[in-house]
Amino acid sequence: MQLALFIIFGLLAVAGAVNFLLQRHPINSALSLVVVMMSLAVLYWSLGAEFLAAAQVIVYSGAIMVLFVFVVMLLNAGEEERTHGSRAAYIAGFPGAAAIFCLLSFVFLTNGKAFGSTDLTSHLTHAVNNIAEISQVLFKDLLLPFEVTSILILVAILGAVVLARKEQ
Amino acid sequence: MSATVPISAYLVLAAVLFSIGVASFLIKRNIITIFMSIELMLNAVNLTFVAFAHMWHQITGQIFVFFVMVVAAAEAAVGLAIIIAIFRTRQTLNVDQINLLKN
Known part of the structure; x- marks a missing residue:
């Protein structure tokens, strides 16, 4: 159950984040960010944080993202165009982000034994x-x-x- | 029967989301999308907090996430107001054209 929830909603969160990165129109990016936040709410719930799951849905995807969508529509933001500066950011951005990801996951995976694993059932029977x-x-x-x-x-x-x- | 998920899997997922947030912060040119990628990074850090709170069976991490959410809401309100003010004066959302302090 826990594993299935993690796989389904973790993949959904990553897919939403990648879609957020690839979309050129701000409203599409905002909607895929809502997908990320909703699946993160399910992950919070699977970690035993029910209050935060509700607050994530209400505050983040309910209030903050609605504010973002309002501003996108108010300013009539269109598709962004590629410029010289953005090409320099492509050269620096992807390797930098990949380096951060490699460093973080190296630390997490080498210390993975010490972190242990989640067990929702014991958490819930703990009452x-x-x-x-x-x-x-x-x-x-x-x-x-x-x-x-x-x-x-x-x-x-x-x-x-x-x-x-x-x-x- | 009940398969458990290692905490490090949650942490790696948070690292993936954070790195995507960093990449989109650097790559995107629209100021609203850049602001949204900051929210994505905050969400990734929140997931780390919740995972560690679960690991230690402590409620403090969840309290911290609550305060991060409050500050993110305040930050979003002020930041979007600043974006509206910038759009009023410069008539653009492209960060390459908002370079008044550059020269």
């Missing part, structure tokens, strides 16, 4: 409610940081309104 646990930490131990994030959101709202306002 720990994920949301109850998170709210205990979030509203008791980390109450001050949680309140500070509300101020951060307020400042972000004000900043967005001020920046996007038409200048007189």
Whole structure:
């Protein structure tokens, strides 16, 4: 079950990310990013993080990507054209990203034994409610940081309104 | 019966997503798409946090992901407002033509 979920949604996430990279139109890139985020939500759930799976769907693919799609449509963004600068980025971009990927996966795979493996069944029979646990930490131990994030959101709202306002 | 997935498989998947995010950040020329690839990288890092939280049976990693989500939402709102302001003044979304500070 866990293995099947991982294979299906991991492949879906990678396919969505590759499609995001290859599409030239911003709206197609945005929609394939939604696919990546939804499959990541399923992976969070398979790792025993139900609250984060719901928050991923609601916040990321619900709020942030809708904002992106709104801006793409508002600015009437068309297909991007190839320029000289982008060709230089092709030469530097693919080897750099491949080097980062090789380094990370080398570290992860050589230490793979130490990481162990997931076991959803034991996690669920443990009968720990994920949301109850998170709210205990979030509203008791980390109450001050949680309140500070509300101020951060307020400042972000004000900043967005001020920046996007038409200048007189 | 119940086949388990090694944690390193989740980490390698996160590395794949992060590398694709880096590549598209460098290759894309549209400023909105560049901004979206930052979101892709943040998602990859979130997956790493959740995998490690599961590995250690600690809830702290999930709390961290929650705060990353909050900051990403605030960042998306402000960044898109900046993109709208840039489009108003420069009438373009191509980052090669937004080079006021270059010369």
